[in-house]
Amino acid sequence: MIATYTSSSLKAELNEKGWRLTPQRETILNVFQNLPKGKHLSAEDLYNVLQEEGAGISLSTIYRTLKLMARMGILRELELAEGHKHYELNQPHPYHHHHLICVRCSKTIEFKNDQILKIGSKAAQKDGYYLLDCQLTIHAVCPTCQRSLMPT
Amino acid sequence: MIATYTSSSLKAELNEKGWRLTPQRETILNVFQNLPKGKHLSAEDLYNVLQEEGAGISLSTIYRTLKLMARMGILRELELAEGHKHYELNQPHPYHHHHLICVRCSKTIEFKNDQILKIGSKAAQKDGYYLLDCQLTIHAVCPTCQRSLMPT
DNA sequence: CTGCTTATTGAGAATCGTTGTTGAAAAGAA
């Protein structure tokens, strides 16, 4: 987990594995770096953001880039109970955080806890795994949905 | 989180919300209750198991039941990096556990940690959420895949 | 037990997020 990527550190990390730095990849990383705290983007969200900014990157490239960056540990891939994945920068302590999700309305709250990352690192290390991301996901029912009479 | 459901405790919990106990729901819960430790089932896995057992339950019903039971907190819905969801019984301490997943080959290891559930409960409680499930998911690269020269 | 109301089922069609395929363009090496 690197705190902030620059063009050249991104290039270095890509080249190390035989990949290339393209304008598209640089642009996409930039969007995530300038994202407000607590904001998560789906592939389609990102596509729309880029359209508005005039940087028309194809959906295919977006999907490929998101997956690539998630596998490199640059982005976190989140399942926020909406039928599609969301992504955000994978930042180290003290920005590292977790998600509390309402399974009914999908409202999501972020929270921090210093122990989690330690527990996760230790678990990965114990079996010789190289840690990419460590997320505590809490599925729950929010106060509003608890009050709602509607079942389901 | 209830340790073991019987026909009647399941019925009670369903009826409380205006739902009904059907033979299909009872059968499906039974499959999970008799599943070997560490085994997870996808919707299609479950469909096949039921076919072999002679209890032909339709895929539609399986999907509906899995979602229902996950929302009730009876089952856990897991994202094990294979493009589809997996399910297992949602059991309390000391059976409650977490998952360490290789993002390349999807190999999954289960591990336990007593603190996690406490941390999760506290986080949910703080915001008035009703806890259903709490899972620490670790994305990593397994030793074998680290050695493999193949990128991606 | 009987009948009524309404949740649930099964079969298949439909949806939609994601992945695969292709020829063209761009990056990196020499």
Next chain:
DNA sequence: TTCTTTTCAACAACGATTCTCAATAAGCAG
């Protein structure tokens, strides 16, 4: 530059999940 390899955009294809709807059967009140 020139050659080789990777990446791109566009669109087709895929597959997991959801939806639709007529038929069935829980649950409940009498």
